[in-house]
Amino acid sequence: MALAAEITKIIAVADSSSSLNNKYFLINAVNTDTTVNVGYKTVQYYVWMNVGSAGSDPSVSGATGVEVTFAADASAPAVATAVKNKLDATTGFSASVGVGAGNDTTVTVTNTNRGSVTDASDNNTGFTISTTTQGTGQLTGNIKYPDNQILYYIRGDHLSLVTTYSSSAETRTSRKAYQAIDHNMVNGMLVHYYGNPKRVTAITDTPDVDNLFHSAIVDYVKKCLYMDRAGSTGDANRSQVAMGMMAQHERKFNNAIKKYGNRKRSKTGGTRAIVPANFT
Amino acid sequence: MSHSIHTLTVKQIISRVRQVFPEAPESYVMSLINDAITEMGEYSQKSISAKIDILKDQTAYNIGDSATDSSSEILGINKVYRIDILDNEGDYIKIPRVLDGEPLMFDINSESSGIKDPGD
Numbered sequence: 107m108a109l110a111a112e113i114t115k116i117i118a119v120a121d122s123s124s125s126l127n128n129k130y131f132l133i134n135a136v137n138t139d140t141t142v143n144v145g146y147k148t149v150q151y152y153v154w155m156n157v158g159s160a161g162s163d164p165s166v167s168g169a170t171g172v173e174v175t176f177a178a179d180a181s182a183p184a185v186a187t188a189v190k191n192k193l194d195a196t197t198g199f200s201a202s203v204g205v206g207a208g209n210d211t212t213v214t215v216t217n218t219n220r221g222s223v224t225d226a227s228d229n230n231t232g233f234t235i236s237t238t239t240q241g242t243g244q245l246t247g248n249i250k251y252p253d254n255q256i257l258y259y260i261r262g263d264h265l266s267l268v269t270t271y272s273s274s275a276e277t278r279t280s281r282k283a284y285q286a287i288d289h290n291m292v293n294g295m296l297v298h299y300y301g302n303p304k305r306v307t308a309i310t311d312t313p314d315v316d317n318l319f320h321s322a323i324v325d326y327v328k329k330c331l332y333m334d335r336a337g338s339t340g341d342a343n344r345s346q347v348a349m350g351m352m353a354q355h356e357r358k359f360n361n362a363i364k365k366y367g368n369r370k371r372s373k374t375g376g377t378r379a380i381v382p383a384n385f386t
Numbered sequence: 387m388s389h390s391i392h393t394l395t396v397k398q399i400i401s402r403v404r405q406v407f408p409e410a411p412e413s414y415v416m417s418l419i420n421d422a423i424t425e426m427g428e429y430s431q432k433s434i435s436a437k438i439d440i441l442k443d444q445t446a447y448n449i450g451d452s453a454t455d456s457s458s459e460i461l462g463i464n465k466v467y468r469i470d471i472l473d474n475e476g477d478y479i480k481i482p483r484v485l486d487g488e489p490l491m492f493d494i495n496s497e498s499s500g501i502k503d504p505g506d
Contacts, residue, residue, distance in 0.1 A: 109439045109456075143478050145437065220439075243439060245476070252471035252479040259484040260466060263450030267440070267471070268484075286445040293456050294440030295447070296470040296478045301434040302427040302462035305420040309397040309412065313419065315426050320394040324402045326422035327415055331407045359422075367429050 109290055111136070111217040112241030114226045117234040118186035118211050121157055124178045126185065128161045129231040130154035132169065133215065134223035135198025136241070136292075144293045146245050148223050149198060153189065155231065172196055183210040214238075221245055221292045243292035248273050257284065267295070322362035329355035427464055436461055440471070 114133060119126075130152045139147040152166040158178040163171055176188040186203050190213045193201040198219070204212040217223065222244060225237045249255055249271045256269040268284035278285070287294075303314035313323055332352035336345045394402075400415050436455040438447060447453075453461045470478035 109441070142476050144472055144476055247440075247472040247474055249471070250474045252473050252481050256471050256481045257484045258469045258481055260449070261446075263448060263453075264446040265449045265466060265469070266446045267469075267481075268445060286443045287440055288442060289440075290442045291440040291472050293437035294472045295438045296435060296472075297438060297449075297461075297463075297466060298433065298435045298468040298470075299449075299461070299463045299466045300427075301432050301464055303423045303432050304462075305423060306396050306416060309395065309400065309416070311396050312393050313396070313399075313423055315423060315431055317391050317393045319426055319431070320392075320399070322426075323394070323419055323422045324399055326425070327399065327403050327418045328406060330418050330421070331403065331410055363426055363429055367426075367431065 109220040109243035109292060110239055110241055111220040112223050112225075112237060113217070113239035114215045115236050115238050116186075116189065116213040116215065116226070118182050118189055118213065119232050120182040121155075121176065121178060121180045121185060124157040124160060126155040126231060127157040128154060128164055129229070130164055130166065131226065131228045131231050131233055131235060132166075132224075133193075133199075133226035135196075135217055136219040136221035136223060136245070137198045138219070143296075144245050146219055146221060146292055148221070148245065150224070151196065151198075152229070153193065155185075186211045186213050189213050217241060219292075222290075243290040243294075245292055247291050247294060248289055249287075256287070265297070319362060319367065322359050325355040325359040325362070329359060427462075434462075 112134075116131070121127075133151050133153060135149050135151065136146050137149045138145060150169040151172050152164065152169045153172045153174060154164050155161065156173050156175045157180075159175065161173075163173070165171070172192050174185075174188050174192045176184055180188070183203075187210075190201045190203040193199045193213070193215050198217060199215050200218060201213055201215045204210050204214070215226075220241060220243050222241045225240075226235050228235050249269065255271045256267060258265060258267050260266070267287055269287050270278070270283045271287070272278065272285075273288050306313055313320060315323075329352050332348045332355065336348035336352060339345050339348065396416060396419060399419060400410075400412060403410055403415055436459070437457075439456045449461065449463045449466065451460075451462075453463065455461055468480060469483070470480050473479050
């Protein structure tokens with residue numbers, strides 16, 4: 107089961123002689139943050155009502171204000187639509203309002219990013235606010251020393267994580283010391299790997315490999331075409347020449363990719379290190 | 387100092403091939419180009435990092451051809467060479483690899499689900 111984004115339901119009420127002016131409720135988003143490794147942070151918003159442009163920002167400490175404006179004595183659907191429009195335009199949320207009588211006072215707010223946040227709550231608006239889907243996934247882990255407490259292994263096409271850590275400080279025997287991680291983490295694992303280059307789909311594409319190897323692709327294609335020619339021609343001499351050319355191009359490709367491709371250059375090839383001999 | 391590097395597009399590769407094989411069909415050559423790219427991928431040319439969500443009580447994570455990262459992008463893993471895990475301060479810390487991959491206890495979500503050690 108994948109991690110979930112929080113979904114909040116807000117049922118708005120009508121204004122009565124500017125009764126909603128300066129009232130607010132709180133809601134939390136998971137926003138992207140390029141300054142942290144996980145890439146996300148939680149942001150709290152206070153959504154305040156400015157009725158007939160007579161309001162003043164309540165300036166809630168530690169939270170970001172979202173101003174919703176509407177006229178005095180606005181109906182509940184009008185208030186809901188105003189709230190929806192503002193939240194939909196706010197980073198971290200998408201919002202919609204129900205259709206039809208009875209539903210048009212309900213605003214459904216979905217967090218853009220998954221992750222656990224504090225549930226939205228009303229301060230003094232009188233709106234009915236509930237969480238219909240609980241966001242899941244912590245933005246930081248519980249484990250202080252992953253290097254000491256988590257191991258990974260690979261079997262077939264699965265990568266497995268096991269840990270000695272227990273969030274509830276459960277007592278484990280050494281036989282059962284290694285178990286699955288017991289909490290959800292958004293972007294909890296950073297995997298580094300050598301990957302398949304993307305395939306080309308149009309003649310304007312540039313192959314997704316280093317430019318040093320682009321000419322080797324020509325050799326590969328010619329190798330295959332010469333092999334096709336050798337196999338399909340009825341002329342033995344022509345077939346022999348094609349096989350010779352095929353071997354030439356295959357050698358060039360192999361040299362470029364297999365023999366020299368992984369060395370001599372800094373920008374291609376795998377991780378390299380010098381490990382001094384241990385004479386002790 | 388700025389300089390440009392020489393690259394080849396698919397169109398240019400096809401053009402070079404057609405110097406010798408003028409009848410070579412474009413779609414066939416393109417599929418051969420993709421074969422070449424796939425074969426090149428076996429030789430550690432492209433180093434990639436991706437973030438994956440960790441799910442509570444799940445041991446095994448798919449790294450096969452259909453595997454995606456937390457942004458639903460196809461991973462295309464050939465060889466994993468390092469794993470980092472988020473610590474309690476939001477930093478990614480490298481974890482060691484167990485080569486034999488034979489922990490005594492598997493959980494129900496592992497790829498060999500159902501194998502559990504009897505109670506102590």
